[in-house]
Amino acid sequence: MGDVVIDGDDIHGDGVNVAARLEGLAEPGGVCVSAAVYDQVRDRIELPFEDLGEQRVKNIDRPVRIWRWVRDTVASSPGVDQMPLPERPSIVVLPFNNMSRDPEQEYFSDGITEDIITDLSKASGLFVIARNSAFVYKEKTFSVPHVCRELGVKFAVEGSIRKAGDRVRVTAQLIDGTRGGHLWAERYDRDLTDIFEVQDDITQQIVAALKVRLSEAEKSLIVDGGTKDVNAHDLFLRGRELILGLKRDREMFDQSTTYFRRAIEIDPSYAAAYAGLGMAYILDYQNHWTDAPEKSLDQADRFTAQAIARDDQDPFAHYVAAMVAMFMRDYERWAHEADRALLLNPNYAPALNMRGTVHIYTGEPAKAIPMIERAIRLDPISRQQHVHFLGTAYFVAGDYETAAALFRDRIALNPTTDLSRAFLASALGHLGKLDEAGEVWRELKEINPRYSPVEHIGRLPFRDPSDAEKFTVGLRQAGLVQ
Structure with missing residues (x-):
């Protein structure tokens, strides 16, 4: 319920906006209503409703409390209701909303989201949904309880980022997707140069709220590494957004490698940028964008070696090195690099899949099966x-x-x-x-x-x-x- 303005054949207003967003929150065949509607109908009809808590919806300044009609015949996604929660605290980090009014800044909000996912994934006491499955919900209207049911996790992180000049505002909140309610929430108004401290604090606050103990090695992995230069980091995020995107062509390769090389020019010790170059050259090799694919594979090998030499604690660098070894059919190195990536990031679904493929291609398929099943559990949508x-x-x-x-x-x-x-x-x-x-x-x-x-x-x-x-x-x- 809300104001509705009729203008000829058009209708608009808060009531229309809320109704449109609630439609997107409803499951197929289902109905969602605002608290105002629920208060009007709850004593007049005998239908069960589930409280989804307060949700932020697009174009509405205030959170809206939402109720979902519980209908026995509504089908959920295959296997969702039967998916047991992991024994460890389980969490999905949903894509942070870009509030900068500039679509060109999507890479930045996506990049910060991915950095938080990666940092949380390094904690062996957590179960963290993979980036690809989390990003399925990007730019979609959803309820947190529905997402948690679909992914088989208990907690969710959501937030927003507004970047303006040399200032950045980040909001983040940790939500219990099974009981509702916030476990932690914070807003950060900082200089852009403080973005690394903001990321670290978000990660540490989430870990503390979930009462997860970190080993000293895990604390070091989460806080250390990367670059402290915001411009190099920005260029890396732009390059990574391209190599992880759906566009796969020579133009993507040229653009991404340009960003990674510029990041390295600013910070020659930036291991992740070298690993990004390695990944770009693997894509060049795989997709035959070059007339000399073997040279591209050699380049990938060289850049991943440089990445690891600069930071042996970077799981992405070891994952890329495992890919290089796979194409070179260096089985011992392939296994070693995949193992190293998993040691540094136990929730790394692509590395689990990679380690499983080593077992497949070396005649040990029985060992591959549980590893790939773990990858699927971490990455159930994608x-x-x-x-x-x-x-x-x-x-x-x-x-x-x-x-x-x-x-x-x-x-x-x-x-x-x-x-x-x-x-x-x-x-x-x-x-x-x-x-x-x-x-x-x-x-x-x-x-x-x-x-x-x-x-x-x-x-x-x-x-x-x-x-x-x-x-x-x-x-x-x-x-x-x-």
Whole structure:
């Protein structure tokens, strides 16, 4: 309820704004109402409502108390209600809102969010949802309890950032997503040069509020590292935003490497900027934007080595080094760097997946399965790549039924994948399901007419040729290759 102004065919006002935002908060088939509406109807209709607490909604200055109609027939996301809470305090850091009135500043609010996620992830006593799953909620209207149910966590952090000239305002609050209410909230009005202290304080206040004990090593990891130069940090955030984004082309590579190199010019000791360069050159190598891919891989190797030489405590640098070792098929180094990344950041979902792939390609698929399952639990929304590798682990282990089910799941999550379709066709060949294998193969060829199973399997870094041969044998049994 609120003021509604009728202007010809248009209606506007606070009442319209609130109604529009409440519609976005409601689950499919559900209804959300403001406290004003709830007070009017609660004694007149016999319907159950759940108090979602006060929520901030776009274009409304004050928080709005929201109630959700509890309807038994409303379906939640698959597996959400059954997802048990971890034993450790569990948390998601939601993307901080950019309040700067300048869309060009999105990289800054996103970057600060990611820095806080990374710092919290270094605490072994916490369970921290991965960045990719947290950022699914960016620029969406949601209720914190719904997000916590969907991700299977108890707590959430949300906030906003306003950057104006050399000043920055950061607000942050820690919310109990199961009981409602704030455990901690703070507003920081600081010089931009103080942004590192603000990040550290937010992390430490959250850890303290959740009563998590940090080891001395973890305290050092959270506070130390990085650069103290705000301009170098700003350039790094711009570059990182590009390499983590959806745009993948030569222009992205050129822009990101320019930002990272400029950051290094300002602070030659900035390890993360070297690691960013390494990651950019890996993307260059993977996507064949260059006529000399091996040279790009060598560049990635060189820059990650420089990153680690400057800061051996940077988990991202070790993760990138693991990727380099994977493409070079240096199995011992691949395992070592993935292990190192996980030691420094126990909640690092990509590194868990990376360590699992080492086990897959070195003939130890049973060891890969629990690691990739942990990655999926940390990254439940943006899980499709993890699901593919979990399917690959079962495939190499010879459990073709489970592998096929997982590859089907991955196709549902990413309908244009040719990689999972190829493995699914092979698994179906092993199972003798020839008609389904043929249909999957036809879909694959429609998506990628130039697909070559020989080239595909040749790119996969299996140490034992007999593991790679399982892929070809399945396709042959399905009558799809000679």
